[in-house]
Structure formats: structure tokens, C-alpha cells
Amino acid sequence: MSTATQISTLADTSTQRQQLRTFIRRQRQQLSPQQQQQAAQDLLQHALALPGLTQQQHFALYLANDGEADTYPLIQALWQLGKSVYLPVLHPFAAGYLLFVRYDKDTLLYPNKFGIPEPFAACHRLLPVQQLDMIFTPLVAFDAAGNRLGMGGGFYDRTLSQLPPGSECQVIGLAHNCQQVDAVPGEAWDIPLQQIITPGKYFDFR
Numbered sequence: 001m002s003t004a005t006q007i008s009t010l011a012d013t014s015t016q017r018q019q020l021r022t023f024i025r026r027q028r029q030q031l032s033p034q035q036q037q038q039a040a041q042d043l044l045q046h047a048l049a050l051p052g053l054t055q056q057q058h059f060a061l062y063l064a065n066d067g068e069a070d071t072y073p074l075i076q077a078l079w080q081l082g083k084s085v086y087l088p089v090l091h092p093f094a095a096g097y098l099l100f101v102r103y104d105k106d107t108l109l110y111p112n113k114f115g116i117p118e119p120f121a122a123c124h125r126l127l128p129v130q131q132l133d134m135i136f137t138p139l140v141a142f143d144a145a146g147n148r149l150g151m152g153g154g155f156y157d158r159t160l161s162q163l164p165p166g167s168e169c170q171v172i173g174l175a176h177n178c179q180q181v182d183a184v185p186g187e188a189w190d191i192p193l194q195q196i197i198t199p200g201k202y203f204d205f206r
Helices: 013-029 033-048 072-080 155-160
Strands: 058-060 084-090 098-102 109-111 117-119 134-137 170-174 195-197 202-204
Touching: 033 072, 033 170, 033 195, 072 084, 084 117, 084 155, 098 117, 098 155, 134 155
Parallel strands: 058 084, 058 134, 134 170, 170 195
Antiparallel strands: 084 098, 109 117, 195 202
């Protein structure tokens, strides 16, 4: 049964998006530990093969949550290459936005209001989004046009909208194979991705 038949065609866009989130989140949460481990290794190999990766220095990632593919092997590989890694932090003053904070092996993490570990937003460890070279983003679902469905908070859409037109920063979605759907019900504020990596494929929509 295709994803399209799982989601009511009579519902409005908002309801369709929420139904799709529920469906895909359940799919990825049901992956076995072995499937998750293999997915993380496959994602790592695709990511390290990205054109120009070795020439870049500042990388934003995130720590896996809610069945997302494990990003820690990629974080470790970037550290070994001498790269700087940054994690998203909920902006303490601008609601709905993210800051990116330097993350090292000895960085202490604290749960945010969603229970997701994040580093303390010390000013000297912040990097403006405009200065990042690559941003690896989480997502719930995506389609073959690069449309991205997030968790519904809009944090990445708002934050990525701060990138200037023509920015050289590469924004790359990470997902399991099961997170690809026929079509993501769109909203006006959505920012499509130009690149997405799954364990099975590298998508380049540029």
C-alpha cells in the first residue's frame, strides 16, 4: 500500500501533513537496531563522498531523536578530519529560531524543552548560520522534488530563511529510505532541499 493511500485525500493540507508525520515517524521507529546501525554507516559513506566536503570547515549536524538515523558516526568522522561541528540550540530570545553552537567531544549537553540534548549557548561558541559551510538537517518526510516535511515547529525553515540569496552554504537533508513519499503536502513557508541523503541514495536537486 502506497503512502498516498494512507493519507486522506479529503483532509486539508495541515491535517494531511500531521497524518503523514504520524505515519512516517511510526515507520522509522519500527526499524531494528541492526537496520539503524547499517543505515548510519551507509549515510556516513554517502556524506563523506559529497563533492567539496573535504574543502569545507564548518558543519552543522544534529543528534538523532525519535527514530532518526544516527548522525554520530558522521560527527566522529568530521572530528577526525579536523572539521568544526555545530549542533542546533533553541534560540533563547527569538522564539522559533535556532542557533548553532560548537560541539566537541567533551561538550556537556543539557535537555531542552523537547527533551533533546543540546550544548549551552555560550556566545564564544556560536557561529552565525551564514558562516556555516554545510548544514545537515533532520526531516520527517521528503519527496522526489526535494520538498521537506519537518516535525511541525518550523525551526529549520525560519532559520534557513536567514541564508542570503546565492549563499554557498549547502543544506542537506538526512533520512531513512522509508521516509521518502510520493508527495509532501506543501505550505508557503516550506524551503525545499537541494540535496538529500538516504542510506540507499544521494539525491541532488540542483
